[in-house]
Amino acid sequence: MMEGKTFSTLKISSLKKEFPAMNNESVGAFALVLHSHIPFVRKAGEWPFGEEWLYEGLMETYIPLLDIIYDLLEEGIKAKFAISITPVLMEQLNDQYLLSRFEHFMDKEIERADRDARKFSSRKDYAYERLAIFYRTIFSKVKKSYYERYQRDLLSAFRKLQNENCIEVLCSTATHGYLPLLKCDSSIYAQVKIGIETYRKYFGKRPRGFWLPECGYRPEYYFEEAGKKYYKPALDEFLVEQGVEYFICDTHALEGMETYSAEKRIGPYGEVKAPKIECERKSRGTSFLPYFLKSGCAVFSRNKETGLQVWSGEWGYPGDGNYREFHKKDSDSGLQYWRITDRKIDLGLKQIYVPENTVLKINENADHFNHLVEDLLLNFRKRNGQYGIVVSPYDTELFGHWWFEGIFWLKEVVKKIYLNPNVKAMTLSEYFTCSNPVEVIDLPESSWGNGGKHYVWYNSETEWFWPYIYEAEKLMESAVKKYTHSKGVSRGLLNQAARELLLLQSSDWPFLVTTGQAKEYATQRFLLHYQRFRNLIGILEKSEFGQKEINYLQEIEDIDNLFPEIDYYLFSSKEKE
Template identity: 45%
Template sequence: MKIGSFTFVLHSHIPYTRKAGMWPFGEEWLYEATSESYIPILDILNELVEEGISPKITMGFTPVLLEQLTDKYMNERFERYLFHKIDTCAKEMERFQDNRDFRRLAHFYEEYYTRILDSYEDTYSKDIVKGFRELQDNGHIELITSAATHGYLPLLSTDSAIRAQVHIGVQSYERHFKRRPRGFWLPECGYRPSSKWKNPINGIVTERPGLERFLIEEKLDYFIVDCQTLGGKGKYLNMFPMQGYSLNKNNQNEVKEGTKDGELEHLGFKPYHLLDKNGKITVLGRNEETGIKVWSGDWGYPGDGWYREFHKKDHLSGLQYWRVTSKENDLATKKVYVPEAAESRIEENSEHFAHLILDLLTNFRNKTGESGIVVAAYDTELFGHWWFEGPKWIKSTIKKLHGLGIEVTTCSQFIDEHPAIKSITIPESSWGEGRLHRIWQNVETNWMWKKIYECEERMEKVASKYIDASGESAQMLSQGARELLLMESSDWTFLTTTRQAVEYAAGRLNEHYARFNEILDALEKGDKIDLERMMEKDNLFPNLDFRIYAKVEEKKEIK
């Protein structure tokens, strides 16, 4: 008997950058992620299959990312990007004729980008989405969906806005992967239960359904929450004691009040049901300790001194010639990267991680007598783009887990074989700082939410008013919906709060806000606009039907 189960969950997302800038903010985000993360990971998954190992990872792509990965314009630009990278490497070898280390690294990168180009053109025929789809069709991985444009669902002000993000996410998945999804990634692991919700901008309090209702409507089977939401090490529950978990009172397997923190830690190793009046859905928890080993710059593997340094780039070429060295070293004193030395660290770190998984599962079985699962969830772009050696580490880890007798599985396979038997309620939460919403909603972003809420309310009203619209009027309404979806992307508030791209984020939100209102103003006044130009620029979700925004039920205001 296997000691327990494990799955990697990789969440892939890049905001909509098509014709919205190149560098430092814009399309290059997608091209970097594709060449450094998506293709390398697709390569190692196929390598594992060729070696007789089914990788069984669970991998999500946001619909807005899928739209860009399959867009002809973006694919042509990506090829040009790779040719430019290869040409840059050749020029760097000439530039560093007298610097053996840098010349060797320039040649290393030339070979790297040439391999990526060969994979893209020859192995995957310029269609990496198809490459992932074939792995799923052959039973080697599971692909899951997410909100249409990565809207931060707990803070959206209308139920129709949430319903649209979820429905369009499912619809886009079906179009690209030729089947319905079973799993759903909540953007930023942001969750809100059924409760009285206070609009953070106007202060109005309304009764709102939990996010699970919208997932159940789409017949989804499960979603994933942050580790602290299901107990973790009790840290989150200690910070917010009134929001602790509770098992459904009608369940005969109820865990009694007064459960000790030590028992709370085990909640994350099992699936649970969340109940709604329309049905139920399974929830899985992201494991905390595995997250720290990869996410943390201080305690995680990517901080190893022999791995490539992400933050230091050559001022002319942008190539990264340095290694982490140590956390005490500033960028000026980083030492030269040695790829061969990093290889040995990959083996050691993957060995350590595999035994961590074994220890976690063994401890869970010894204390509960049950078979559990470790869900190790990360942003896909961490592997390759941020942590250059990450894809090779994933491959090495999967092989070592198999060698230790651990069941490497997907989320769906696990819940099919070990279905939830208990129901649970969970608190409002996210995987952001403080485990709530302050990264996305704060004094610096409130002006953004004010505009988003204004447009959400307006979209719901016009969709209900013009529900029988056809022809150009229907096209205008659907394009207005696209602009609203792009406004709702959580990236704009995140980039503002973290100060990574404040002006770019503000400009993007304001552009979509302006186009949204231009379209709906013209519709209501009967004016003519250049709709074709707008539809060409923001051309995602071709099957979008604005009627998803029509009001379904009245929100009840609380006095």
């Protein structure tokens, strides 16, 4: 970082530096980025919506992911993943109530597999019995890793990997607020600031890289209200203020091409049904290089080709007929015993899953991906003569949860790229430190959602959310100004109101409505946090607090207990004329 200077005051030539040889032969770098996020679900329902989202993430993705990274490290291979963990997820991974509930969940999953094994054995359905035993073995391994390998402390396991330069952990906003649509600068500032502070609490240092939720970005602009004109800083200016050096945008924001349709993706994005939306057409650069913005913050861009190979439900790897079918579940246990077979056939026609038949396919897909990355870098080197980077971001939960075999595929990809002399696996910070970005660009309003802008979070089904959020933002700023030096119960009310505002701003609520995954649940959660916020502000304005009001505050503090060190003053007005 160049403190006290912006790129408008620097000569570009002064920023040039030589890119050191990564090894004797590699022609480019590869960075796999995994974005990890679960909304705040503590004491907010269990099944089918609520806490089990977290428990499934732990059981099917986060612990298996740690296992493969540590397994690779024992083989002498550093994965070099960049893994973003949202602060709201960090808090949940450190919550003893949730961890104890997860431990019970693991036991229940093992019991379910046991019951299924006995059920299938009694029916002489031996192929299904073998699958039930297969699941029991996997679940037991996860449980063993959780207790013995990681000592119930997954954040420490990630921190150790980062300290050993095996992975890089990226930061994100406090509750995954969708920043481009927030109205008040105080909210953006608080989302970023609390995110950074939470990261420092768990990882012992400031983050260099930042994941903007949904890759949502907006540039600077001027806003008029009540006859006054206000300057609204670009989102990267908030990041630079906190010492962040770079973030990631979607492909089309940089290369100007059309986004690939969300309808073609696997996972939760695959449920989005939207009209065709015109997106950014102007080309500003290539996704093979990072660029600076005038704030001094740098931006990497998602590679389209490698993204499609994993995200696409039509012709990406996860759609192979041998892989496990996500959507068909046993009516008793909920376990999945069938394979995709054919994407176009009815669930009733799906055939039994055979794990042994996926081994060669996983290897084949990993090999294809390895050569795809190599070819992309070789072609870029031939065209531009530069040492480029392929940046491949995905939702972490895609691997293991949505795409069951994805965890094993990741491990094979790391091995193959490690052995490929033409490709160097690197974290984003490693590449950024050694690269020579010299060009300053502007970046358009964009996201990685359907259509490349804000449709997923602002449409006919979700537009009613935003007036509630804007009202709460203004009320919070007014309360901070009125009760600047609050102590005791008043301070507690303001701090809890700040937590409720952060939870209200979570991008998950409009997302779950738009995708149809949990429309009613998301609506209820949104209105619940709004009501809690208004109740807390209402109590504050009474000035006199009886035991009833104190009990209510304590009840909400116990439920929505994230960010214990929060300071409501972060929400003081930041607008500048």
